[in-house]
Amino acid sequence: MSAAREQILSGIRKALGRGPLDETGLAPIRQRLQGHSRHIIPARVNLDAEGLVELFISKARGVSATVEAVADMAAVPQAVARYLTQENLPARLVQAPGLADMDWSLAPTIAARSGLAEEPDEVGLTPAVAGVAETGTLLLTSGPETPTTLNFVPPTHIVVLRRDQIVGAYEDAWDRLRVNTLLAGRQPRAANFITGPSRTGDIEQKIQIGVHGPLRLHIVIVEC
Amino acid sequence: MKHHPTSAKFPSNARTALADPVLQGALRNLKKGFPVKRAEVVADLPEFEALRDVARDIKDHTLNHLDAYLEIYEANVVRSGGQVHWARTAEEACETVMTICRDAGARIVTKGKSMVAEEIGLNAYLDTRGIERVETDLGEYIIQLRDEPPSHIIVPAVHVTKEQIGETFRAAHNGLDPNRDLSEAREITDEARDRLRQKFFAAEVGITGANFLVAENGSSIIVTNEGNGDLTQTLAKVHIVVASLEKLVPTMEDAMAVLRLLARSSTGQEFSVYTTVSNGPRRPADLDGPESYHVVLVDNGRTAMLGTENQDMLRCIRCAACMNHCPVYSAVGGHAYGWVYPGPMGAVLTPSLIGIENSGHLPHASTFCGQCEQVCPMKIPLTKMMRHYRNQAYASGHGSKISRIALGMWSYLATHPGLYRRVMKIVARGLRWFAGRRGSLSRVPLAGGWTEMRDLPAPEGETFMERYRRERGRGPGQ
């Protein structure tokens, strides 16, 4: 191992006035890492499923995302088509391969392609792992079915979120991911917590929505 | 260009800043902006105070077991397919980054905002070795084009007006249509977006900092609003994370507890737009993401702070609440502090990292009003630490000669009560007489440094002891 590594580690131990931790010293650390014990969770998320959905929607709108609810997956293509028309956007999009069974024949004006996003793609459509009611935050992960570029490259990002994916706190969302990860055997490369469209306050501290990431974040909540 | 520390010249830097009307306007905005929004979102989270204790304990626990957590963290990075490089010094860290860039055949390197990169002088290092470095945070990009150091750790270009930014873009952006309107923030933002797009796709290497490193799974976490950090790390072939040792936390739950404080304390948002957890390079079947993932772990003086009275400063999460609420920062801005870290956190961290001899005045850049401590989400005892550095500066002879003589006289007087009372009677009446009807003094002998930028309210003419005797004579219990 590198000399720098050894020197830094021994410097830390010297500063802390001890040698490397033995098994007894390491036990509480191992326990902490495996226990995943939570700290304080804000009481605002102590709600039933209905309440969480309402909180999620109001928080997401509060950070300039737009939200609509539809009855089922079959209603998504038309909802997307309506949204694109209403926003004066081209009827073209790139969707996550994970959404392959979306039936675009229900919205024949839309030209949908599956894959990653490149310039000058205008609209990205993705699923999410969870919606966090606490702050109206989405959790998305990378994977062959869900390339990360879809979340960041196109100026418009549309997210399909099932109602039963809405949870209270970040920790709840991460637990869902942990379960998925255990099934897949590996954590995804990227996990993106997304709260509203991109923004900056860098010019005279005035908030501008839409910088490098999307200018529009539209969330379609599917009831069942 | 390399920006050399000028922290030792704080008084003259401050004088220039106080005379700069543009800067003063920006600082007034800052004072009205972030602190107000922070107060609102803090009021909306009743658990905020309790979370501050939690956050302090998380970091203290991690720092006290830092060696063990670092080893576990490293093993988990390797397990996820990444590499960890340890760097003792700024030089070592820069060399490591440069070697990775060379191996990747990098010509263009995009970079997200990273305070530790500023600290180690990475920008100048890359610039002088043939790398085209592109800052992708809008504020950082603006000051890169203007060749200035950041003046705030969250909004680095807070001192620049939109007119100045428009001019800067016109001068720097080749082929820019002279008729393009750059008068408003919206147009400026769009122009920056267009320019930087091309760079995101062209870059071979993307460099980001980290707000957290997570031992549990070997992830790094960055928090941004613009999405630049995500494009930086997703589109380049190689992702380099530059992070100092103290960014470590044990678990995701620990990171989340601190995340509940970070954006609220910083910009007054409940949560930043993008909180990104990165874990190694792209997986075999992934369609995008970097092919390799490197973490450069920077010590650069951190281990020397461990186990000393400076250890508490290693809890800092660089939220900037302390400077947003500091009357001294609000008066002089970030550049006056002369190095990477301004405000109260800079007044403590700068002497820890570059030595008190290079930053002698910074611990004095405080009125000890204690606002910074009140708002610091990590409960860092900033004023106590500044006092410690003041003592150290005094002991090692870095104070001014006049203040040394004055303090010497004061301590003699203070330990001789009879003499003290007699002298104070004369001084109080004398100052009252000098002040005349204005009631304040704009100049006091031996205190020119103090009165140059402010007035001293004159005493009433009576000393406290005199008044105490008089009032006691008619007190209720007597």
Ligand code: SF4
């Ligand atoms: S010292 Fe505290 S308030 Fe200041 S930047 Fe660090 S964590 Fe934030």
